[in-house]
Amino acid sequence: MAKRRRKRRGFRLFFLLMLLAGLLAIKWAGTVSLVADPGAGGTLTGAGWYFPGAKITVAARPQAGWEFVGWTVRGETVSETPEYTFTVAGKIELKAQFRPLDLYAMEALARGRGSVAVSAQQVVRGEVVVFTAQPEPGYRFAYWEEDGEFVSAEAVYSFAAQAPRNLRAVFVPEEYRVDLEVEGDGEVVETWSLEPARVTLKAVPREGYEFFGWVDMDTEQEIETEAVLSFAWKGGRRLMARFRPQLVHVDGDSLMAVASKQTTIGQYAPDDLVYLPADYSSGKARLRREAAEALDKMYRAALADGVKLYVVSAYRDYQKQTNLFYRYAKEDGIFEAERYSARPGQSEHQLGTTVDFGGTSTGLTEAFFHTPQGQWLYNNAHKFGFALSYPKGSEEITGYIFEPWHYRYIGVELAREWKESGLTLVEFLIKKNQAF
Structure with a gap:
């Protein structure tokens, strides 16, 4: 009898110990709770009770039309991947964030x-x-x-x-076509309206370039300088869209200003222009004062050598150069005109330091070089500060034909240095002008 009572007491003790162990396990185990936000966004796996130190992986699977964004704990993102592995440290609630797919x-x-x-x-x-x-x-x-x-x-x-x-x-x-050529770095966007047939062309320069004109290739006339050209389609037409590197703006006041097809002086106008004497000009020609004084000295030196110089053209303002250039373009076509005439804003004459010499039977032709005036200027002009801008054989460099009558004042010291350099004037000025 006593033996049975001892067995019952042992069984009760064992049961109490097991119950205590279970309660302790529940107290110290980590509860991992998973919540989908919103609930319809997806399904979750990995929730449960885990002992501290256990390494577990939870997973989120979005429903169709949804995408997983991330796991958060108390509003802080802990992972942006659907599967998240971590070590259990205690009770934790993980929220899986979902959003509708766009x-x-x-x-x-x-x-x-x-x-x-x-x-x-x-x-x-x-x-x-x-x-x-x-x-x-x-x-x-x-x-x-x-x-x-x-x-x-x-x-x-x-x-x-x-x-x-x-x-x-x-x-x-199929017959609705415009034959397009592109000069330089850019492209043309072509759009149509059909009733009536009308085409709109938009010139789009690439980085570092600018658009500067539409040319009708049948007439070689520049028909528009705006980037957008629209016209009624009445049959085939050949056009060219022209792009060039963006022009560099230079200060026209500087004697070293680079006036070329890559630069512009805009609508610059000198504020120190003076009229040239009627002895060697029409009496209406003007130059900047310093250039005019140097020209007067050169005229007298040439006269002492038995050579009479005569100025047929000097300063031209922006508008006069515009009129002159487009008159030449109308007569000879835009491409030919660009070989011997500068666009407005690019002419050395606009600087107020440049003259064209003439007064001979040759006119403004290459033959001027072989006249007494042409030879004297070629050999002596630099001594008075004048440089020949467009020498023979330099068209690929200067962009202009040989003009033995065209001289620009840059100052005596620079002109002597230019003469010794053997460079064209534009090459020399680019080399000297650090601001270019």
Whole structure:
């Protein structure tokens, strides 16, 4: 009897010890709770009770139309990956953040005769979409547009979706063409309206370049200097869009100013112009005072040598150069005019330090070089501060033909240095002028 009582007491003690151990385990175990935010965003695995020190992995799986954003604890992000591994230190609640996927509608339409296709009508953000255009016989694909704006000239156009897109392929009759040439670094965007047929061309320079004119290649006339050219289509037309490196603005007051096809002095006008004497000019020609005084000395030195100099052109303002240049362009075409006449803002005459000599039977031709005046100037002008701007054989460097009558005042010291250098004047000034 006593033996049975001892067994019952032992069983009770064992049961109490086990109960105590269980309670202690519950107290010290880590509860890992998982919450989806919002609840419809996805499913979670890995919640439960774990002993401290246990290394566990929880996982989030987004539902269709949702994407996982990150795991947070009390509002702080602890992981941005769907699977998160950590060591249990105690009770913790992890919240899985989800958001709806950005779904974008894609629509392809056509204007004119042709077919279009899109790789998917609904895509998620970042997904690559391909639009394809196929013209019918007798038509050609011109471009894709959206809300009336040019998008691409590629018949197969692809991009990563970042918003809903509604693209329209424009097809035009095969004969609706403008033959385009591009000079320099840029491109031309071509758009059409069909009833009536009208084309709009937009010149788009690349970085570091600027647009400076449309040329009708049949007449070689510059027809527009604005980047956008629009006209009714009445048959084939050959046009050139011209781009050049962005012009460098220089100070026209400096005797070392670089006046070239790569620079501009804008509408600069000197404030110290004086009239040249009627002895060797028309009496209406003007130069800056310093240049005029040097010219007077040179005239008298040449006269002492039996050579009579005569100035046929000196300072020209911006407007006069504009009129002169475009008159020449109308007579000879823009490309030929650019060989012997400067565009406004690029002429050395606008500096007020440059003269054209004449008064001989040769006129302003290469033959002037072989006249007494031409020879005397070539050998002596630098002694008085004048430099020959456009020597023979330098057109590729200067951009202008040989002009043996065209001299620019740069000062005696610089002119002597220029003469000894063997460089063209523009090369010499670029080398000397650190601001260029």
